[in-house]
Amino acid sequence: MTTTSTDSTTVTDFGQTVRLEVRDGVATLRVDRPKMNALDIATQEGIRAAAGAAADDPAIAAVIVWGGERVFAAGADVKEMAQMSHKEMVARSAGLQSSLGAVAAIPKPVVAAVTGYALGGGCELALCADLRFIADSARFGQPEILLGIIPGMGGSQRLTRLVGLSRAKDLIFTGRHVDADEALRIGLADRVLPAAEVYPAAFEWAAAFVGGPSLALAAAKSAIDFGADASLATGLEIERQHFASLFATEDRSLGMNSFVALGPGKATFVGR
Numbered sequence: 001m002t003t004t005s006t007d008s009t010t011v012t013d014f015g016q017t018v019r020l021e022v023r024d025g026v027a028t029l030r031v032d033r034p035k036m037n038a039l040d041i042a043t044q045e046g047i048r049a050a051a052g053a054a055a056d057d058p059a060i061a062a063v064i065v066w067g068g069e070r071v072f073a074a075g076a077d078v079k080e081m082a083q084m085s086h087k088e089m090v091a092r093s094a095g096l097q098s099s100l101g102a103v104a105a106i107p108k109p110v111v112a113a114v115t116g117y118a119l120g121g122g123c124e125l126a127l128c129a130d131l132r133f134i135a136d137s138a139r140f141g142q143p144e145i146l147l148g149i150i151p152g153m154g155g156s157q158r159l160t161r162l163v164g165l166s167r168a169k170d171l172i173f174t175g176r177h178v179d180a181d182e183a184l185r186i187g188l189a190d191r192v193l194p195a196a197e198v199y200p201a202a203f204e205w206a207a208a209f210v211g212g213p214s215l216a217l218a219a220a221k222s223a224i225d226f227g228a229d230a231s232l233a234t235g236l237e238i239e240r241q242h243f244a245s246l247f248a249t250e251d252r253s254l255g256m257n258s259f260v261a262l263g264p265g266k267a268t269f270v271g272r
Contacts, residue, residue, distance in 0.1 A: 001049070012053065018046030020053055025210035026203060027060045029103070030067075031125075036074035037067045039121040039153075041092070043077075044099035047125070051102035058271060061214065062109040062206035065129055066199060067122070072112070072138070075120025078147065093152060100153045103128035104225075107218035109209050113202035114138045115195050119177070124153035127162060130221070132188065133202045135195035136180045140188055143175035161228065163187050213251045214271045219243075 003012040009023045017033035017040075029050045031037045039047075054063045067073050076096075084092065103110065103125065112118075112129035119141045126132050126140070134140075142155045150156060151172065160168040163186045171178065183189035193201055209217065219242040227235030246252050250272040258267035 012050070014046040014049040014053075015042050016046075017043045018050050020050045022057070022060060024207060025059060025061045026064065026206045027054045027057070027062070028064045028066050028203075029054060031065075031073055032068060036071050036117070037122065038075060038077040039073055039125070040077035040080050041095075044096065048099040048102040051106055055102075055106045055108070058214070060108065061210040061212060062111070062208075063103075063106055064111055064113050064199070064202045064206055065103060065125065066113045066202070067115070067118075069115055069195065069199075071116035071122075072114045072118040073122030073125055074117045075122050075143070076153070097153055100125050100128050104154075104158075107221060108214070109206065109217060109221070111202045111205055113199045114140075114189075115198055117141075120144055120151070120155075121153050124151060124155045124158065127154065127158040131190040131205070132183075133191045133193060133198050133205070134180055134183060134189045135198050136192050137195055138180050138183070138189075138192075139177045140183050141175065141177040142172050143177075145172060145175045159188075211269060213255060213267075213269045215249050215251055216246055216255075219246055 001012060001014055003010060009021055012020045014020065017031065019030050019032065021028040021030055029047065031043065031047065033043050054060050110129045112126040112132045114126055114132055114134040115138060116135070117139050118126045119139070120143055123140050123142055142151050142159065144151050156168070156172060159171065167186050178188060180189065180192045184192050191201065223239045223242045227238045230238065251269045254269060255267040
């Protein structure tokens with residue numbers, strides 16, 4: 001791991017293919033493995049480490065996951081996987097899944113900025129974000145079935161929760177690609193933009209959380225994510241506990257006192 005800094009940006013390399021670029025309170029988790037950002041084991045572990053660093057750094061308010069202007073990520077490294085035995089994959093499969101799960105676990109707003117292909121593991125990486133801003137030329141897909149396997153980095157679960165049971169089955173059973181219009185229609189994408197506007201729009205969205213109530217944002221994300229997998233009664237209890245816990249924070253006092261004195265949207269938060 002190496003870190004370099006300029007006046008406005010700090011860049012930390014996690015191996016040769018993943019880096020975390022921090023500017024004005026926004027971190028960009030950048031996957032950079034030409035030509036197609038194939039997610040080999042080293043890249044998977046770089047993503048895990050970068051996600052952990054973004055989660056732990058109090059100076060980072062929100063995170064963008066980005067593969068660059070040309071491609072988001074075209075999937076796991078099939079050449080690498082083709083050489084693995086059943087025993088080797090049994091040993092690796094938990095790490096395969098949890099490496100991308102580290103992105104989903106970041107307790108801050110996370111947006112995927114998707115240009116080009118987001119296929120297989122690339123689609124699964126995008127699914128780990130809270131939102132997906134995509135180019136009008138972007139393509140999504142879970143084509144693992146064409147290799148005689150199924151998604152192994154969370155796709156069968158996160159895709160189903162996002163687009164519904166029958167749509168997820170259609171995409172996973174057929175391995176077909178989804179264009180930007182369909183992705184927006186089925187809820188796989190949240191915004192569709194010209195390719196050149198995807199990253200700036202993602203940065204603008206992420207920057208809105210700088211100086212925000214970080215503890216409340218983390219609580220909101222946790223309540224939504226864990227409540228979505230629970231019964232309504234359990235989800236309501238999760239919400240209740242998070243809601244009550246925030247009354248122990250300095251941010252809650254600042255927010256409410258500011259509202260009473262100055263009206264909504266004027267509070268300055270401190271992350272405590």
